[in-house]
Amino acid sequence: MPGENASMNICTYSFEEYLHLVKSFHGHLAPGLIVGGFMVDLAMKHLPEGEFFDAICETNVCLPDTVQILTPCTIGNGWLSIVPFGKFAVTLYEKYSGKGVRVYLDTEKLDAWPAVRDWYLKKKKKSEQNTDVLLAQIKEAGPCLFSIQHVQVEPEKVRRKKMGPVDVCPTCCEAYPKRDGDKCQSCRGDTPYTDVTAVVMKTKN
Amino acid sequence: MPGENASMNICTYSFEEYLHLVKSFHGHLAPGLIVGGFMVDLAMKHLPEGEFFDAICETNVCLPDTVQILTPCTIGNGWLSIVPFGKFAVTLYEKYSGKGVRVYLDTEKLDAWPAVRDWYLKKKKKSEQNTDVLLAQIKEAGPCLFSIQHVQVEPEKVRRKKMGPVDVCPTCCEAYPKRDGDKCQSCRGDTPYTDVTAVVMKTKN
Structure with missing residues (x-):
């Protein structure tokens, strides 16, 4: 199909399969979940070595559901932590060493995707957004919206206390x-x- | 099958189907998820009238995953709130009126189920627990472990801030x-x- 990127998978799912999972778990196709899907996919591709990884979301809006859909990390099993920075960023880190990879939505990469920029920076009210255009731009941009960092996590600062x-x-x-x-x-x-x-x-x- | 309660469903799932969902989402058959399944099922049967409900978990251990598996309420969509009481209780409440039903594990009902009591009150270390006996007692007891309350929720005290x-x-x-x-x-x-x-x-x- 023209304009379709055949290799555009979200982790082990096709893009369409991922949309079904989002609707089923999160209830609706929120832009944050689509952006988040590409973010977690990118983080998984840069996963630090090791048998187990834990996850950190820097917002409680949308992104935790992406992590819960795509990884073994959930709120209830304690492998997903939410830190209250209100930032659209996700980190996956090796459970014992704390070596991690952080993926974030990069404001410096948004000029080509104005609908994504306006959504991310809240330039428009929800009622003024054109959701179809926004979702199309997210899909078109895919991994181009993000930057990646290696980070060293201090697990005791984020993990659930006993x-x-x-x-x-x-x-x-x-x-x-x-x-x-x-x-x-x-x-x-x-x-x-x-x-x-x-x-x-x-x-x- | 002798001893099998044919009507023992967890919401819309058979007990066995629910166990599969728990393994798939949470990673393993934690006792808290099995207890939680009966709790959410009981809460759903006493749901206050209204079109939409939100959920509150009073612990971040295990129980939020039960809610996320069995209801439309998730951490990422904001319909599930966690309040940090460290208590094994779940509340479902009508989104607008705040009328709710709270289900909790009742210490006064545990005498017939010593493995459940020892697990819930942490009388034994994890390594000393017999998981098979514990899971069998949870399954046998089912809804008999809990009590129910009508509550009026103040939604602004628990909902995610914008x-x-x-x-x-x-x-x-x-x-x-x-x-x-x-x-x-x-x-x-x-x-x-x-x-x-x-x-x-x-x-x-």
Whole structure:
């Protein structure tokens, strides 16, 4: 097909297969997931040597879903960390040595792709964006939007902290991390819930 | 099959199908994902009325992956929030009204399931646990391990904050949230990276 790059895969998936996975997992074809797909693909191609790698996303918007779709790293298994920089960058690093590769959207490479630039730099409101043009430019540009760095990661700065010993909270009778004190954080008032009432459970049939 | 509960589904999946999804997404059959499967299933059965729901996990260990496997809510699309209570509880709530249902592992219901109690209260080291017995007890107990509450959620306390306007960081030339000041958090020294060096990219073939 003219204009189609036959070798344009996202990791082990064809571009179309990847779009299906995005829709299924993330719910819709967000531009961040398409950009992210090319980023993770590029990071995988520059993976540091070693048996296991962990991932860092520098934003919690979109990009973590790309990592969860394309790599074994998830929020729940602890191999994906999110650091709150609000930056569109992803790092994959060897679990033990911390040697890593960081891929980021490079503002200096965006002149040829104005819709991508306007989206990334929030020059236009969502309602003013032409999503079709934006997605077409992302697909056309592919890996050309990014730069890559070798980085040394300090894993203890990003990895999930262990929960440590647990206690039963005297107020709610649920288990909580002992280090939090004499009752759980929720019962100490740091809670998003009000009007809590027990529900009588139906018996199993 | 004797002892088999034919109606034991996890949301729209059979128990066995769910185990496959867990292995594929999370990497291994962690007890937290099996417990979590029954919890999310129970929450879905008590879902408050409304077109859309969001999710809250009170731990970042295991449970977020259950939610991401079984519901449309993910970290990257912002419909899943993690609040750092270190508690094994999940809440699904109607997006606009905040009316929700919270399911938690109930310490008062664990006497009949000593392996589950020892795992949940961390009475034994991982190396001393008998995983087969633990998984069998979780499967046998199913929804009997939990209690349910109606809760009113204050969505603004848990939802992802908007990034707001962006700027280009004068140090790294990447986009970052303007509210963070005159350069990005990473360039202000709050970084897990050392020894950052640019990689010369191979040209596209």
